[in-house]
Amino acid sequence: MAFTVAVVVLKGGAGKTLISIALAEAAAESGAAATLADSDPMGGAVxxxxxxxxxxxxxxxxxxxxxxPDLPKRIGSITPGADLLAIDGPPPGALKIAKAVMESADVVLMPCPARPGDLDRIPATLEMAEGVGVPVFGTFNFYKKGTNNAAAAEDLVVAYGVNMLETRLIDSTKVAENYGLRPRGLVARYGRDLLDELTRKAAA
Ligand SMILES: Nc1ncnc2c1ncn2[C@@H]1O[C@H](COP(=O)(O)OP(=O)(O)OP(=O)(O)O)[C@@H](O)[C@H]1O
Ligand SMILES: [Mg+2]
Structure with missing residues (x-):
């Protein structure tokens, strides 16, 4: 079975799609058989x-x-031979799909926008993952080092008890310019670092 990563946070615009693509492409670049599954009915990744x-x-x-919502039943048959499966999570309202995506996964990767106002759905996301019994790793997105937002976000994830990865993605137009492209530059680098750290920590 493929190592399955559900990229989920019950918050819109957090970077789920971008991060799913970066992760799947990093695996594919390294020679692995990688599948990217888009669970968003709006089909952003597709x-x-x-x-x-x-x-x-x-x-x-x-x-x-x-x-x-019957993803967990079908997940084995739709990814034969894959080494890594990255699932791009649905938008916040699609709770049934979000839960199904988590149930299909070995780990949940939770993008955490490094802005306090955008971390309000972290507890609900953690609660859903806990109910499913799947471990969660957080990764900061839109990170701006040295800002009040970054400091407040760091405090909040500690307060929420999120297991944060060191790998984080900065807030940059260079990131946004990757929209609709095979990841390059800092997004490709982020994907490689993310795959490496996540694989190591999930196995530990
Ligand atoms: N680190 C970043 N710096 C700048 N722009 C970013 C960054 N991360 C994501 N973006 C941009 O923010 C927007 C939202 O990202 P994305 O679509 O990946 O989020 P999402 O969580 O999948 O959203 P949705 O809930 O709508 O599916 C996109 O235009 C993306 O290019
Ligand atoms: Mg999306």
């Missing part, structure tokens, strides 16, 4: 895969659209 294809540098991972 759309970006199409755009990358049109731009002449298709994603290397196999991309599937899979927004269905």
């Amino acid at each position: 759309r970006q895969a199409h755009l990358a294809q049109e731009a002449g540098r298709p994603l290397r991972a196999t991309v599937l659209g899979l927004s269905t």
Whole structure:
């Protein structure tokens, strides 16, 4: 069975899609058989895969659209031979799909926007994962070193008891400019570091 990472946080615009793509592509770049499953009914990851294809540098991972609450039952049969499966989580309201995605996974990777106002759904996300019995690792996104927002966000994740990875993604237009492209530059680097740290820590 593929090492399955559910990229979920019950908050919109947190970077789930971008981070799922970065993770799957890092695995594919390293020679692994990587699948990216899009559980968002709006199909954000599938759309970006199409755009990358049109731009002449298709994603290397196999991309599937899979927004269905019976995902856990089907997950084995839809990813035969994959080494890594990254599932792009649904938007916040789709609780049934979010839970199904977690139930399909070995670990939940929870993007945490490093802005206190955007961390309000962390407790609900942790609670859902705890109910499912799957471990959660947090990764900061939109991180701006040395700012009050970053400091307050660091305090909040400690207060919530989130197991944070060291790998974090900075807030940058260079990141946003990766939209619809195969990850490059700092997003590709983030994906590699994330895959490395997550694989190590999930096995520990
Ligand atoms: N670190 C960052 N710096 C700048 N822009 C970013 C960063 N991370 C994500 N973005 C941009 O923010 C927007 C939201 O990211 P993304 O679509 O990955 O979030 P999401 O959690 O999947 O959102 P949704 O809940 O709508 O599916 C995108 O336009 C993306 O390019
Ligand atoms: Mg998305």
